[in-house]
Amino acid sequence: MTEMRFIHETLGQRVRFGTGESADGVAAEIKLLGADQVMVIAAPSETTLARTVSADIPVALVHQDVRMHVPVEVAARARSAANDHRVDAIVCVGGGSTTGLAKAVALTTGLPIVAVPTTYAGSEATSVWGLTEGGTKTTGVDTRVLPRAIVYDAALMTGLPVDLSVVSGLNALAHCVDSMWAPRTDPINRALATEAIHALAAGLPKIVSAPESLAGREETLYGAYLAAVAFASAGSGLHHKICHVLGGRYDLPHALTHAVVLPHVLALNAPNAPEAEERIAGALGGDTAVRGLQELRHRLGAPRALRDHGFRENQISDAVDVILPVVPDTNSTTVTRDRLTYLLRDAWEGADPR
C-alpha cells in the first residue's frame, strides 16, 4: 500500500455491554436523558423481556403493535400513541422490526431512543430508517433516528430460537461481507468487519451446540454490533441492494434472505476483491472466503433455498429488472443481467455458489 486517504464518520452513541445488566443500564440511560414518561416498544413475544428491562424506569405506555418492515399505518399508530401519552423518551426491546418502529416515531418527533436489541440485526447502531407502503420499502438516513444509547445484554438472547439466531447471525455476517466493498468502505470499516467475522464465527457454532450458554450469545452480540457499525459507515453494497429488493417486494423474511443470498454474492465478488477475499477467508479459517462461509453455514444448518421461503421462480426476472439499476458502480465484479439471473436462480433453488 503506497497511500492511505479516507474520510470516516463515527456515529455518536453510547454502548453499554453487560450480561444480566440491562435493567440497570436502561435506568441509567433514562436518568441521563431526564425522561419521566417513557414509551416502551416491544412485540408481544418480547413483552416479558421488556418488563424485566424496564423495571426501574417511569413507563407511560407499552406499545406492542410491531410489524416487520414498518408499514406506514403501524408507524402512524405508534406516533399518535406517543403523542397522546406525551412521552419524552422511547425504550425499544426487540429485533430490527421493533427498533425500526422506534426509529419511525423518532423520525417525526425527535424523541430519543434507548435500544435494547434481542436479535443480531444491528439496526440499533445505524441512522437508517425504513418504512413500507403498498409493498414498496423506502429507506433514508437521519441522525434523529440513531438511538442515543444501546444496552446489550446477552441474557436477553437465550430465548431467541436457534434457527432465528442462525439466520440473524448470518445477517450480521452479511453486514461484514458487504462492508468490504460497499460504496463508502474504508480501512476502519474493513478492520471492524474483520473483527466482527472472527466474533460471529466463534459465537454462532456455540449457540447451535448450547443455546442456553451465554458465551456464544455474548460473542455473537459483540460481533453483530461491530458488523452494524461497519455497515452503517460503509453503506449498502451489492448484497444489501439484492436483499432489500427481495425482502420489500416479495415479503421474504429479512434475516433468512440475507443468510441464503450471501454465499452467492461472495462467490461473485470475491475473485475481484482480493483484500476482502483475504480478510474473510482468514477470519473464517477457510482456504477461500466462499469455502469458509459454506463450512460455517454447514455447521450452523443454515437455510439454502429461497423457494422454501416464499420466493417463486417466476419472480426472478422481475427481481433482476428492479435490482440491476441499483447495483453500485463500485461493485468489484461487473453485474450483467445474465450473472444476476444465475445468482438469483441459484439462491432460489439452493444450488452451490458458482
Ligand code: NAD
Ligand atoms: P424481527 O425484529 O422481525 O424479529 C424476528 C422474529 O424474532 C420476530 O418474530 C420477533 O418477535 C422474534 N424475536 C426477536 N427477539 C426475540 C427473542 N429474544 N426471543 C424470542 N423471539 C424473538 O427481525 P430482525 O431480523 O431482527 O429485523 C428485521 C427488520 O429490521 C427488517 O425490517 C429490516 O429491514 C430491519 N433492519 C434495519 C436495519 C437498519 O439499519 N435500519 C438493519 C437491520 C435490519
